[in-house]
Amino acid sequence: MGGAGPAVPPEVGAERLRVGVLASQGDFAAHVRMLAQLGAESMEVRTPEQVESLDALVIPGGESTTITKAIERDGLRPAIEAHHAAGKPIFGTCAGMIVLDRLHLGLLDATCRRNAFGRQIASFEADLEVEGVGPEPMRAVFIRAPWIEEHGPGVEVLARVDGHPVVVREGPVLAAAFHPELTDDSRLHALLMAMASGRGAGSPDAGGERKGAS
Amino acid sequence: MSERGTFRVKRGLAEMLKGGVIMDVTNAEQARIAEASGAVAVMALERVPADIRAEGGVARMASLKVIEEIQNAVTIPVMAKARIGHFVEAQVLQAIEVDYVDESEVLTPADEANHIDKHAFEVPFVCGATNLGEALRRIAEGAAMIRSKGEAGTGNIVEAVRHLREIVGGIRRLQSARREELPSIAKELQAPLEIVEEVAETGWLPVPLFCAGGIATPADAALTMQLGAEGNFVGSGIFKSSDPERRARAIVEATTHYKDPERIAAASRELGEAMRGDDIAQLAAEGELLQHRGA
Numbered sequence: 001m002g003g004a005g006p007a008v009p010p011e012v013g014a015e016r017l018r019v020g021v022l023a024s025q026g027d028f029a030a031h032v033r034m035l036a037q038l039g040a041e042s043m044e045v046r047t048p049e050q051v052e053s054l055d056a057l058v059i060p061g062g063e064s065t066t067i068t069k070a071i072e073r074d075g076l077r078p079a080i081e082a083h084h085a086a087g088k089p090i091f092g093t094c095a096g097m098i099v100l101d102r103l104h105l106g107l108l109d110a111t112c113r114r115n116a117f118g119r120q121i122a123s124f125e126a127d128l129e130v131e132g133v134g135p136e137p138m139r140a141v142f143i144r145a146p147w148i149e150e151h152g153p154g155v156e157v158l159a160r161v162d163g164h165p166v167v168v169r170e171g172p173v174l175a176a177a178f179h180p181e182l183t184d185d186s187r188l189h190a191l192l193m194a195m196a197s198g199r200g201a202g203s204p205d206a207g208g209e210r211k212g213a214s
Numbered sequence: 215m216s217e218r219g220t221f222r223v224k225r226g227l228a229e230m231l232k233g234g235v236i237m238d239v240t241n242a243e244q245a246r247i248a249e250a251s252g253a254v255a256v257m258a259l260e261r262v263p264a265d266i267r268a269e270g271g272v273a274r275m276a277s278l279k280v281i282e283e284i285q286n287a288v289t290i291p292v293m294a295k296a297r298i299g300h301f302v303e304a305q306v307l308q309a310i311e312v313d314y315v316d317e318s319e320v321l322t323p324a325d326e327a328n329h330i331d332k333h334a335f336e337v338p339f340v341c342g343a344t345n346l347g348e349a350l351r352r353i354a355e356g357a358a359m360i361r362s363k364g365e366a367g368t369g370n371i372v373e374a375v376r377h378l379r380e381i382v383g384g385i386r387r388l389q390s391a392r393r394e395e396l397p398s399i400a401k402e403l404q405a406p407l408e409i410v411e412e413v414a415e416t417g418w419l420p421v422p423l424f425c426a427g428g429i430a431t432p433a434d435a436a437l438t439m440q441l442g443a444e445g446n447f448v449g450s451g452i453f454k455s456s457d458p459e460r461r462a463r464a465i466v467e468a469t470t471h472y473k474d475p476e477r478i479a480a481a482s483r484e485l486g487e488a489m490r491g492d493d494i495a496q497l498a499a500e501g502e503l504l505q506h507r508g509a
């Protein structure tokens with residue numbers, strides 16, 4: 001990280017936003033750290049009760065089969081559905097994007113293609129322009145990543161790779177096929193927090209910080 | 215510009231495996247059971263460590279037929295082992311697009327002096343370590359993930375505990391050291407000063423730390439997590455038990471809920487027999503410990 005200290009949090013009123021990261025499996029710790037740097041009260045969540053008290057939820061990267069099984073095993077589905085029904089935002093990255101699609105939680109009107117770029121040997125990082133976070137490209141790290149194969153009309157595409165959607169938004173759901181949490185670029189996390197505080201609806205630039213791609 | 219095989223991309227897959235269980239499998243059917251039980255990845259092997267131990271002989275990279283059959287059976291990542299120092303086995307594993315290579319002491323070493331130059335590969339590597347110095351040397355060679363070695367194939371957690379405590383305790387010691395003490399500590403650890411300084415500053419390894427070698431029960435899996443492991447490798451412990459599918463699910467559950475004794479208890483019920491297990495002192499007396507290979 002740069003030496004400038006934590007990024008300035010978006011204005012969220014007197015109360016800090018409670019943002020939970022589903023910690024059934026995956027790189028949840030990286031998300032928790034990034035959200036804390038943005039000023040959120042961020043925490044790992046593993047049970048339905050822990051999900052109920054959140055302002056926003058992150059479903060991290062990991063193995064989508066493992067995370068999906070854990071959601072069913074631990075009875076998390078109703079809590080996540082209730083969170084969504086209340087209009088509270090959810091951000092899924094990579095496996096998290098898959099978990100949100102029609103074939104899984106069904107909270108994103110889209111179908112993901114798993115391992116769309118191939119096995120690990122085809123994993124890559126690249127500069128990617130993402131609508132809604134400002135003109136500077138994000139350094140996007142794709143790990144055995146999915147893309148959106150097909151989506152409904154309500155899904156807004158914010159970024160593409162080779163024509164395939166890799167960042168999308170539908171109402172309170174934001175999803176990315178890559179891993180901003182593995183870089184110092186917290187702009188998508190800031191967008192999530194802006195959505196949670198009711199400022200993200202049409203905001204083209206929610207804040208967050210783009211530091212030099214390390 | 216799009217770049218493959220960067221260190222961030224290689225370490226990235228290990229980050230995605232955190233909080234999960236990587237299971238040893240020897241055929242497609244076991245691989246499917248592992249995936250259905252919630253494994254985050256499988257390790258494709260010709261024999262599990264307990265059988266390698268029992269049967270003796272030279273243990274090499276698995277046959278490509280076995281690995282490819284497993285790759286075709288599951289959608290989760292497939293890892294495979296290369297002998298320590300056998301960079302051509304690693305080249306072959308990269309050529310068939312294995313997702314991670316384990317340069318492993320469980321196989322018979324091919325080089326008694328040198329490990330593989332892992333920076334030269336696009337495929338990421340995991341390596342075993344018994345202490346912090348060993349872990350940092352492997353990272354300097356390009357390993358993107360470290361697993362404590364434990365003693366594979368024994369079903370005995372004692373060595374894994376020793377090695378985790380060595381590594382995590384070593385990190386704590388670096389954190390409390392004064393800056394001018396770091397060069398002499400680096401010398402003692404036989405590790406590059408640059409990495410030693412990084413660990414002293416961040417308080418953690420620059421790559422994920424998993425545990426391997428001796429996990430046989432859900433309680434074992436939760437123990438290693440409470441000691442600081444970020445995920446588990448389970449070898450013989452699953453497919454050498456009486457009810458592999460059930461035990462696999464239970465170990466996955468305990469790895470997620472490692473801080474919740476009630477959940478670990480629930481996962482531990484009616485699992486059938488665990489693998490029998492070996493006494494370490496006896497193996498040591500017989501000169502059969504694998505952990506001293508490739509330090």
